[in-house]
Amino acid sequence: MKPLQRQDPCGLGAAADRSAEFTAKPSPEFPSRVLVALSGGVDSAVAAALLVERGYGVFGAMLRLWTERGPDDAHANRCCTPEAVDRARRVADRLGIPFHLVNAEAAFKDQVVDYFIAEYSAGRTPSPCIPCNRTVRFGLLLNRALALGARFMATGHYARVRHAQGRYQLLRGRDSHKDQSYFLHALSQEQLAHVLFPLGGLAKGEVRVIARQRGLPVAEQPESQDVCFLADGDYRRFLARQAPHLFRPGPIRDTSGRVLGQHRGLPAYTIGQRKGLGVAAPEPLYVLAIDIAENTLIVGTAKELGQDECWVEGMHYISGETPAAAFRATAQIRYRARAATVTVTPLPHNGARIHFDSLQQGITPGQFVVLYEGEIVLGGGVICKAPKSML
């Protein structure tokens, strides 16, 4: 992608919070062309409506993603079912903007679905929305938007972008319940230069009100949350269909190595899981670790689950620069986790060691840890088992 010098279409100055753009209109002679990624849901519909009202030259596009081949709708990708496409089309029609489908099946399969399966094969718990955002939504689709002459791509994410000190910053959405900055932490400066998040300054309730006021045909659409390509919402059944070889029974051991029972195949378990272990013990037991090499599930007590440190690989800093020294930040170890205060020590090869001020339950390899400084997203990386190269 070409890093474009971003002109300020609203004349608000370089340090303007970009959510303020939506109070100003671009010049009528040169309406900015914007691709809005429609999903058939209420958020993207309102994002599109706000941009249309501000005079942008908006066109809608929807990604066609990979779908499990199967006999019935239970295998459809819920992000792009025919019903979702119809809803997005009706939104575009209502707003009087063009609407097109963009095929991203192959990229989605390669970058998201195969990653998902590979992570489980490696005994990790993946977070597929993050690579999807980085490589498909803000990769393939953003590239396509720019190739089609768009200046920006907009989505219905609850997050904000700000230009300050010559760089783009990603900020949490104002609505703390809906904030989706966690899923966007892997975006680069080039990507942030071309994205608009019109809902960043709004609360979900306000968005629904706007949708109702505008008569958008998706105002009452329920939230979608689960991984979109798990049509029946059950990742274990998905893996059993797509990668049955991953399900080999093996021993369940405690931390002293004692065998307590048999597991059904390691992908069926996540760190911190308590239910469904099938092991009787005086104290509740939790999954502590997944040992792929030994095909062993390691369990222990709640006390043993707590950790105050984790290692991270593939660290991405939104500023584009790795800090030279250890620094303080807050960190989320998963989307809904409470932000914890930490000390981050950058390590070579895009690694980092993160020390938590207090014990954390369920630090899970494969999940992303995202670092914040107040509202500002600093970046993040993948939690890993302490690799030797980092020690």
Added chain:
Amino acid sequence: MGTSERYVYLDHSATTPVDPRVVEAMAPYWSEIFGNSESSHAFGQAAMSGLEQARETVADVLGCRPAEIAFTGSGTEADNLALRGVAWAARESGRGNHIVTTPIEHHAVGRTVDQLHDLFGFEVTRVPVDQYGRVDPDDLAAAIRSDTILVSVMMANNEVGTVQPMVRIGRVCRERDVVFHTDAVQAAGRLPLELDDINVDLLALSAHKFYGPKGVGLLYVRRDTSLIPAITGGAHERGRRPGTVNVAGAVGLAAALRLVEEERVAETARLRRLRDRLIEGVLACIPDSRLTGHPTHRLPHHASFAFRGVEGESLVLGLDLEGIAASSGAACAEGEPEPSFVLTAMGLFPDWSIGSLRLTLGHANDEPDVARVLEVLPGIVERLRASG
């Protein structure tokens, strides 16, 4: 959207605007002459009169008898009635169990044949096509067996515009005494439709492809061709297509067919010139581009291309933003993102066959429209390629 002041419509193989003269011909049949053509009173008789005049007009244009024309709800319906009708009649009389067709038929034929195979046990042979999408009549003759009951070959392909050697195929079918059906939906107004020349037994048309209304088609059924009705009901259309007849639609179809046939020679000459300019321009301006379908045996209004490494639907999107309506040959109905089955059957590799673009000309198009395409398309292809 965009900077263009005028929207250029280049998707006439998808559908055409209704000719105002056709609208005028249909006008009395909505509220004045509204009777059911099967009713015996004056209202019914007036409707019947309009319907039968329409049938005579069609028969006159096609060179057949009025009784051989059945009006249907669409071209797809006509194809369905023909294929199922012939297959079921053959099953009932025990004449045979084998159908010969091609891999590049419209779904109206292809999926009907699939169903006859899957649910009714008919055997199906699909005669391959060459790199231009043409069937070799000798291959077709070799595929016909003693138990073959039906040959179905489209007159001209919707996606790549290739016209089949209909006269020779018709001769083969006649010699081997096999019923010959053709989907001629793309052909009306664009190719001569003299039925006796091509020895066809069943032929399907759709009015909206030739400046007539949507929702009406026709099936020509040569006399003595036995069909079992695939839709059952009343005696409309001699029992071949039960259901109250869309008289206004039939009148519109007939008026449209007469007009396109009267204007066909002059209009196709004009469109052919525009088409050739478009083809030459695109191939000259855009690297790694090629014409799909046959260079000369092709519909006069039809230009279709493949661009290596570019997705057809993105081209359509890019052109739409520039005010040009085109389509991707890659049958991009939702949930069907595979490379075009037509191009695949013609042997094009996937990195080419996802990049298909169809531009189909019509009455309203002229030189500036072609120039506009040549002005914007190279840049769109280049930018999409650069974006990966």
